[in-house]
Amino acid sequence: MNFNFLTPVPDTVLAHNQLLSPLSLGQKIKIHSEQYGLPDLDDVKIVILGVLENRNDVNYIGEDFNLNEIRKSFYTLYPGSWSSSIADIGDIQKGDTVEDTYFALKETLTILIENKIIPVIIGGSQDLSYVNYRAYDSLTPMVNIVNVDKSFDLGDSSKPIKNTSFVGKIILDEPYNLFNYAIIGYQTYFNSQEEIDLMERLYFEPYRLGEISNDLTLVEPVMRDANIVTVDLGVLKASEVSQKQKVSPNGLDGKEICTVARYAGISNKVSSFGIYEYKPSQDDDITSMLISQMIWYFIEGVNCRVKDDDFSNDDNHQKFITLAESHELIFYKSTKTGRWWIEIPFLANVNNKLKKHTLLPCTHQDYLDACNDKIPERWYKAYQKNSV
Known part of the structure; x- marks a missing residue:
């Protein structure tokens, strides 16, 4: 170097x-x-x-x-x-x-x-x-x-x-x-x-x-x-x-x-x-x-970093699916750390910035809100940004 x-x-x-x-x-x-x-x-x-x-x-x-x-x-x-x-x-x-x-x-x-x-x-x-x-x-x-x-x-x-x-x-x-x-x-x-x-x-x-x-x-x-x-x-x-x-x-x-x-x-x-x-x-x-x-x-x-965002192995996480305001929201919870993520879907018909499903870090409260038919604001903004 x-x-x-x-x-x-x-x-x-x-x-x-x-x-x-x-x-x-x-x-x-x-x-x-x-x-x-x-x-x-x-x-x-x-x-x-x-x-x-x-x-x-x-x-x-x-x-x-x-x-x-x-x-x-x-x-x-x-x-x-x-x-x-x-x-x-x-x-x-x-x-x-x-x-x-x-x-x-x-x-x-x-x-x-x-x-x-x-x-x-x-x-x-x-x-x-x-x-x-x-x-x-x-x-x-x-x-x-x-x-x-x-x-x-x-x-x-x-x-x-x-x-x-x-x-x-x-x-x-x-x-x-x-x-x-x-x-x-x-x-x-x-x-x-x-x-x-x-x-x-x-x-x-x-x-x-x-x-x-x-x-x-x-x-x-x-x-x-x-x-x-x-x-x-x-x-x-x-x-x-x-x-x-x-x-x-x-x-x-x-x-x-x-x-x-x-x-x-x-x-x-x-x-x-x-x-x-x-x-x-x-x-x-x-x-x-x-x-x-x-x-x-x-x-x-x-x-103190923990590698807990490898979701290719199902043993590393729990998956939760809920419906909020007609959107199917998919959440993942790490079994190592208890940290949560929410999936941003790939939109095939638009100029998608990410080109793939991506996981957005979120909180347990975001999941609870989604269960009560409220879309998490972080998900909404990422989804909208990805659609532009």
Whole structure:
């Protein structure tokens, strides 16, 4: 694997790491250093990757930043009972232009994902999620994205890309590889009614902050179907982060965002995870520690993955058939984990995006609703999207 664009973890961080307990994460993971170079990644399952690019932030005023405090915080944590090998492969620096950074990131991510290594990306502005999506162009025909964010980030896609418009670019730029876009924790007053209506017309999946806070388990089936999970730190409530990071008095709290990160890790399908909009400040300890704990919980989730979505063997699942609003709905329940799926039928007479029967993650409540003649909303949206 050839990673030409990576720079090593700074020596100041490595010097701090030498003082830590031999049982800490910093002493247990492989680290890209100036002295020893890039570590061997043959047996590595998860890598930490910094991207020091923020020039397409709408509020960019020329400031640079680094991820030193996040690394210091992360290295001080202790690993769980994990079998996956982890590496910190350093940073992608700002290129001469933003497009240079995009190119370097896309090339790096494509290599990692192709080799079944899960990148945990720490940024920079969230427009980097567009590059993350483009890294899948040659890898998979249809991509599902989950964005944990207060805003949809649809923006004006006719203008150059910004961190507030990257989703619009994902939807409208060729090649069209996006199948589903879900947003977790959006706050209505940060989004225009036109954008909310557009999300509905496109049969995407918006989940309001209140909805998620009332029942965090709603996140699990959405994450189970995602390839890319991207987190905007602006989704956090102001009391959870340092002064410069504060965006809104309302948002997810530390416990909720760590649960969301763990759900992302548990998903067998998630192959890249990004945390963006980091803005370091002098009182930064709390933000860097929260980001570190989010990464910890994501890694914990990856180590708890269970392969329970092989439905070729009838012993692996139970099958349930019910009728709701004249539709025959077929549900499957894993005998290993108790997780549920619902079948989206193949429509032979339309331009079917999936070309086959496909199984959509759902909840036990969706099955109970179907038994009471109510079609699950996730099924309806996927069915409609598949029919377009």
